[in-house]
Amino acid sequence: MSNTVRKISIPIISVLLGIIVGTIIMLITGYNPIDAYNALWYGAFGEVYYTGEVIRQITPLILAGLAVAFAFRTGLFNIGVEGQLIVGWLAAVWVGVAFDLPKVIHLPLAVLAGAAAGALWAFVPGFLKAKFRVHEVIVSIMMNYIALHVSNYIIRNVITDKADRTENIPPSASLRSDFLAEMTDYSRLHWGILIALACVLIMWLILEKTVKGYELKAVGFNQHASKYAGMNVNRNIILSMVISGAFAGLAGVMEGLGTFEYVSNKGGFTGVGFDGIAVALLGANGPIGVLLAACLFGFLKVGALNMPLEAQVPNEMVDIIIALIVFFVASSYMIRLLLDRLSKNKRKKGEK
Amino acid sequence: MEYVIEMLNIRKEFPGIVANNNITLQVKKGEIHALLGENGAGKSTLMNVLFGLYQPEKGEIRAHGKPVNISNPNVANDLGIGMVHQHFMLIDTFTVTENIILGKETVNKGKIDLKRAEKEVKEISERYGLAVDPKAKVANISVGMQQRVEILKTLYRGAEILIFDEPTAVLTPQEITELISIFRTLIKEGKSIILITHKLKEIMEVCDRVTVIRKGEGIGTYNVSETNPNELANLMVGREVTFKTDKKEATPKETVLKITDLTVKDSRGIEVVNSLNLDVRAGEIVGIAGVDGNGQSELIEAITGLIKTNNGSITLNGKELSVLTPRKITESGIGHIPQDRHKHGLVLDFSIGQNMALQSYYKPPFSKNGFLNQKVIDKKASELIEEFDVRTPSMHTPARALSGGNQQKAIIGREVDRNPDLLIAAQPTRGLDVGAIEFIHKRLIEQRDKGKAVLLISFELEEILNVSDRIAVIFDGKIIAIVNPKETTEQELGLLMAGSKAKKVGGENNV
Secondary structure, three states, rough: OOOOHHHHHHHHHHHHHHHHHHHHHHHOOOOHHHHHHHHHHHHHHHHHHHHHHHHHHHHHHHHHHHHHHHHHHHOOOOHHHHHHHHHHHHHHHHHHHOOOOOOOHHHHHHHHHHHHHHHHHHHHHHHHHHHHOOOHHHHHHHHHHHHHHHHHHHHHHOOOOOOEOOOOOOHHHHEEEEEHHHHHOOOOOEOOOHHHHHHHHHHHHHHHHEEEHHHHHHHHHHHHHHHHHOOOOOHHHHHHHHHHHHHHHHHHHHHHHHHHOOEEEOOOOOOHHHHHHHHHHHHHOOHHHHHHHHHHHHHHHHOOHHHHHOOOOOHHHHHHHHHHHHHHOOOHHHHHHHHHHHHHHHHHHHHO | OEEEEEEEEEEEEEEOEEEEEEEEEEEEOOOOOEEEEOOOOOOHHHHHOOOOOOOOEEEEEEOOOEEOOOOOOOHHHHHHEEOOOOOOOOOOEEEEEHHHHHOOOOOEEEOOHHHHHHHHHHHHHHHOOOOOOOOEEHHOOOOHHHHHHHHHHHHOOOOOOOEEOOOOOOOOOHHHHHHHHHHHHHHHHHEEOOOEEEEEEEEHHHHOEEEEOOOOEEEEEEHHHHOOOOHHHHHHHHOOOOOOOOOOOOOOOEEEEHHHHHEEEEOOOOOOEEOOOOEEOOOEEEEOOOOOOOHHHHHHHHHHHOOOOOEEEEEEEEEOOOOOHHHEEEEEOOOEEEOHHHHOOOOOOOEHHHOOOOOOOOOOOOOOOOEOOOOHHHHHHHHHHHHHHOOOOOOOOOOHHHHHHHHHHHHHHHHHOOOOOOOEEEEOOOOHHHHHHHHHHHHHHHHHHHOEEEEEEOOOHHHHHHOOEEEEEEOOEEEEEEEEEHHHHHHHHHHHOOOOOOOOOOOOOOO
């Protein structure tokens, strides 16, 4: 079995195992799994509206997944994607409501503001890691809380006068389009998916084709050798976090300028940033893998909303399945062992 | 004659490479049998087959004449095969006894019976002359002691055949003598030993027979008493090997590297390099001899900009280096074969081809406008792989998967290819076999003959004496003598390295 086949087969087997175990759980708890999966499928692809919503859901998941994967590929664990997403969301909507500009300027400006805010938020843990060797996981977790509460404060006291949400952004800053809405029976699908797909390409380009990507990866793998080769280790650590944070900020932009068109006070985290970790894990930290994993998660999450209505199965069941999939990917050693056994047996049979 | 273990015509393949082909190894009871081969010749693979970690594609394994199927390490254990690994498999925070019984604990009502275990360990260690303190923490005992613990682990599990993987690589000369006497005791007690090594001296000294493998092929088995180091080296490498590096007389020209009053302090503020002065001229190899820890590493790191200097100056062709970044220093014309190839020399997770570009990836033609030019990088990599005889399945193989010698050749290729005015080679042959050592020495001398300056740092006196044109002895952060290799001996150097300034011998004393 070639290495590539093996690499791909682990996530696929994990997904299958997740579904199988999910089925068993449904059987034990007295739900009908066939009805449930039918409802899940219908909830995602049964109507064009649902499919629009699936793609809408996939969009921020791709970007959050890229953010985690990019940092990971360069030796860092950015667990602060959630916080970077929140500040990206805030900044984009802020620029959206604060200015009155023609769309060609307003929209790009709002998008860039979101990316920049995420980048800035990730700069802090990157800088502290580079300068004082503080572990980025600790700092970025803390930065998540700071983002949540600072963003709530700004919404209530700076952008609005004690309101729980901002006004809607004007069309000049929105990613929504009549064309996409009409095509998908007025779902919230927006042009952000193009940005997300472009970012998939950008991540691949940076990591595989550029001088910077070579440096970032080298620093991630071996700081000593990188220093020996004349690279600026600290600058590369910061840069890696900043790029990762920009992806995360863009994930927030998708919510702010696309899905909701406003930003509101949050009682807790959105969860999208944390889903990004699972997406990156399932996608083996590669850009294409992240894209596929985000598609799967988006499909499951949107389709699940239909399960209580049509099959009387609680949609939390899908959260269990997602958790199971993540569990099986994380314990991929188990699957690898299984594959080894199988291929060995096959070879032995072939000999006889 | 009875064989305790036999491996007959073993073949083991990995994707893209045949690691073992037609190798036969037959070990008699009570003998020390050497397994000799270059790095990457397939010794470890063969032993992993014997130990049940790999399954051979072809061939047969027999124990006491009966065919056996060693499907996993437990079977090997049951057959009395024990392995003493080169990198010890010990838990630092456990005691000697705890490490030895790990996985085979004597249990009494759910509790580990440490008292009994300690007694057993003591018995075995006395019987085989392996003095250890059963209660000592592994973290607190010397490397030589840790090796004894490894040996005891195999004996505790009832091993009859002990495999030693390069056991002397980590030991001091004194510990090596002790290990050899342990070997003799083990044999006397009826054990058999397989010694994996590429050190010919050891084989001549302790082994009864030797099986040679080369590039995965079994070459043959020889009685040590009927062979000699030269013959073995030729068999191992597959061609004539010269031990004495022959080279022309050096013709040194202008000074390339000039170090004046260099002082480097370590993190504790201790002056590890202390007002050091040294010149290296074009067309000569200066060897730095010294006991490890006398400032050699810091000296190199200071020259290459990896650590800050506290005082003094380092100039290359008249240009001050100590204020420059590592990259600027490299670009000024320094090539650096680092002491620790895994830490500094390679990004092990990169492919060997990517590693070849480590010093040049950012420059045209290897990249343009911030994008890598993969074609040029690959072309250069395949040229270097060819020219420097780096044995790798392909340039896309991760550097981690290559043997030490081939990793080193890749680094040397990368550094020499840039044609630096000064080549710094720190321990360039550590852990390598005679073939690779010869190759590397030739390359260093070639650079010298091209009119480049070479600075060689080594803890192997033989290497220093063979390769250098001048020897600078370093002690306590200072160069305390400069001697001419032709006019000195190992004994004299040894004394100087120990700090004896009694007399300065031979050569120019331009310290």
